[in-house]
Amino acid sequence: MKPILQAQGLRLAFGGVKAADGIDLDVGEGEFLAIIGPNGAGKTTFINMCTGWLKPQAGRILWRGQDIAGLPPRRITAKGIARSFQLPQLFTEHTVLRNLALAIAAREGAFSLLRPLLRPGWTEEAMEIMRGFGLEFLADTRADALNEGSRKLADIAMAVALKPRLLLMDEPTSGVAASEKLGIVETLARVLRETGVSAVFVEHDMEVVSRFADRVAVWSQGRIVANGPPQAVLADPDVRREVIGIEDAHAAP
């Protein structure tokens, strides 16, 4: 698979804590890469470095061969890399439709002083994206009135409205009821597959990982300690014990 994003030798330490200690990691075109690992290992730091929120102290981040490390977030977004946050960052006083329209406007670089936010082309595109996520019936609901699951989906819909080629998601299912989790990831995966968008997601739920990731990277103390297909990585006894925290004696047969 042709890599679309290549991290090479990334290093970043906060005081004495090494969040990234020589990270080499590729994301293929159209690939879904899951990053798992204990809290505080540096997974979110990776997303922050790839999207310009943190500048690595050493190393390169190649986006289609061009080094983007240290570029400001807006420039990186414009290149086709979008992100979602662990806590959804919707504009709460707006309806879902207006949130999406705002993202489309930002993508288009539009800033006309007196024109309204909702214009026909954008409204239709926003409705189309909402239909993809099954959110069309919530178009006129304010973002702060959504339940957690819809909020997560709307947040990701907003990132998709930016028409990215790569979407980085920080715990897309955190805070969602267990019964809703798989549904959300299924919707998400379908939309991304349809549009051929590559995805990197930090995830703690191993069922989600094993069902939706093409590849899993295990991040521990600033290093990648395992990297491969989900079945192989998740079956590794070291990974199970040290990272996922499952003793094999207690694991399901």
Place this chain on the structure above:
Amino acid sequence: MGAWFADNGLLLGLALLDGLASAALIFLVAVGLNLVFGVLRVLNIAHGSLFAIGAYTAAGLGAALGSGALPAWAALGVLILAAALVGAVLGPLIERLLLRRIYAEENVLQLLVTFALFMMLEDVQKLVWGVQPVHHDAAMRLFGTFDVPFGSDFIPFTAYQLFVLPGIAVLVLVGLVWFLRSTLSGRMIVAVTTDREAATAIGINADRVYLLTFTAGAVLAALGGALASPTAAIVPGVGASTIVLSFAVVATAGLGRIEGAALTALMIGLGRSVAVYFFPEAEVLIPYLIMVAVLLVKPQGLFGTLETRRI
């Protein structure tokens, strides 16, 4: 009560009319300060300088163009043009060269930088316009007076203060609320204000939003000064008294609130002019008494809300 009113009714009416005019001016300046703080999170002390420079420029431009011989509306247009010029030149200059460098710094440093700018601009004013009072009231004279019926009496009042100032203030209030609620740029400004990270994440150009907002704030400050210039002589120190009063309004209204600034400016404008006529020694005190009273009951200001910030 009835007897008191018979004796003082006219005075009270005059105080209310005066208060309305001064509330309009206070609103224009304070809403600019509030807008800038709400978006940039920088409390700009030099906002008072922009008021003063707007006033001097308007008076100077009016004199240079001989606006005393123009129609009233043209004389008003000269004032607005002066304000637009001052704001459109100084606003981007200050934002680009100075403020842009200190957004990430601590509040104390930001205050010191804008205070330093204020001090420098004070001296610039003295260099350019001297220390003698400057007065050019053509615009106000040209609009003439209007007799406000008051019981069996009339209060003659300048139409400029009675209609033009409050009219422009209302236009600015309605225009700003409409702009922020309904236009794309307005929505982007609000988005950056409520959540800069999220706005940046979807690719909104926060730099452009900051530049636009600061320029708009500068134009509003200069407009306040320009419109105030026909009503009173401009003297050194007017910038300082303006910024202090604006701070009181902004703190009372709740930081970042547009409608709140309007209501508070009205309270403070009316309160102050009633004091001028009935308790002159309390005039300076009144705005701060109102501020303290409001903040005791609502520490976030009349319209303020507790900020919640996400990581």
